[in-house]
Amino acid sequence: MSAAPVSASASGHAPLAPGARNATLQFGDNARLATLLGDHDRHLVRLEQGLGVRLSCRGNRIAISGDPGRVALARSTITTLYRRIEEGGNVDSSEVDAAIRMSDLHGDVLDLRRVNPRGAMRGPTPIFEPTPENDPRLPLSDLPAIRTKRGAISPRSPGQAGYMEMLAGHEMVFGIGPAGTGKTYLAVAQAVAMLLAGQVDRIVLSRPAVEAGERLGFLPGDLKEKIDPYLRPLYDALHDMMPGDQVVRRMTAGEIEVAPLAFMRGRTLAHAFVILDEAQNTTAAQMKMFLTRLGSGSRMVITGDLSQIDLPNGVTSGLREAVETLEGLPGIGITRFESRDVVRHPLVARIVDAYDQRAAAERDSRSRARREHNGTSK
Incomplete structure (x- = not known):
């Protein structure tokens, strides 16, 4: 049995028309469809809530109804997830959430001028399989994927997509935003991919040793033991990209x-x-010192969260000053992540929003x- 969705032409129905408020996707492999739906249809419910459409599954078909633009986004998103399963990929709750976030970018690409907001479908609801002729372009397939020995790492939010493009095309990149982006x-x-491809000779990872008021001198052990707790997130990321023995x-x-x-x-x-990393905890002098280390054939990335500055009161963050000073210079890219780019548990994004609202x-x-x-003084 074919695992691909049944094609529109094979089913005898016309391709999905522009302005359609209803669509039906038909799948040829029920086991893969069950993976897509999730236990007790939890993925289907999440897609329905996140994409703003009505979804229902009966047999091997998923029916979609709603605003024409959202219907187009939903069918593309669902088809992309199904194809990922066909290719042996994993689709869990985090992948579903990532697909929903990426639908925002998809909406920017979709040519909604082809959608007639007054157009109502007449006749039977079509059974649809996206083809080059009738599927709006999926940006997921056009975005950069960083390839490592543990597979390709693809963007999971619109902010990540722009960030990855900057990493590929700029010599110096600032990534600013909340935790979990x-x-x-x-x-x-990106560093590991370029090292393995021979585009750079080495990777240098650094962080300021400032965390919630602690200082190195108060920590036990020799210098390596003192600094390791500060650098642990960098070690963790490295071990996700490469086998442990190769890292060592x-x-x-x-x-x-x-x-x-x-x-x-x-x-x-x-x-x-x-x-x-954690560049919000650099002073202005430290940041200038670091940025001027850039040598021939090198790339530099500076990351941080300006809402989590642990410097003493009255000390200006070097990251804040650097962004204000350098923004707009040729060769420098700046990505500002938002709460919608948080790719951890969905609750993290809501926590970030709540703190931002409190601060405002x-x-x-x-x-x-x-x-x-x-006014009183006057």
Whole structure:
């Protein structure tokens, strides 16, 4: 039995018309369809909520109804997930959430001018299989995929898609945004891909040793034991990209270096992929020092979250100053991630939004208080 969805022409129905408010996808492999639906149809429910359409499954068919633009997005998203299963890929809750996030980017690509908002379907609802003639272009297939020995790493949100394009095309990239958006993970993936391809000779990973007020001198052990807790996220990302024995071998050979920011002073980093993580905790002087380490044939990525600055009160974040100073310069790319780009548990995005709203409310309150105080003083 064919695993692909039954084609529109084979079923005897016409291709899905522009402006259609209903569509039906028919699948040829019930086992794969069950994987797509998830236990107790939880994936189907999540897709329905996230894509803003009505979905129902009967037998080997999924019926879609709703706004024409959302119907087009839903059928493309569902078909993409099914094809991923056909190719042996895993589709779990995180993959479904990623597909929903990517549908936002898909909506930007979809030519909605072809959709007649007044067009109502007449006659039977078509059974649809996307083809080059009747399927809007899926950006998922056109976006960059970072390839490592553990497989291809693809974007899981619109912000990640733009970030990956910047990583591929710019010599210096800033990735700024909340935790869980993949800023550091994707940068390490790009570094590993370029190292394995011979485009750089080594990877240099660095972080400032500042975390919630702790200082190296108060931690037990020798220097390596003191700095390892700060660098652990970078080690974790590396081990996700490469087998552990290869990581150890390349670190021993000097092809991968993980070091605190203080070790960068006085160096010129040539033919290297250099990453500075948690850059919001650098001072302005430290950031300038780091940025000027860039040597011939090198790439540099600076990541951080400006809402999580652990510097002493009154000390300006080097990341904030660098972005304000360097934005717009040729060769420098800046990606600002949003809560919708958080690829961890969906609750994380809501937590980020809640804290952002609280911070905005506090800023407004302080601003009102200053205005009232100035008015009283006069």
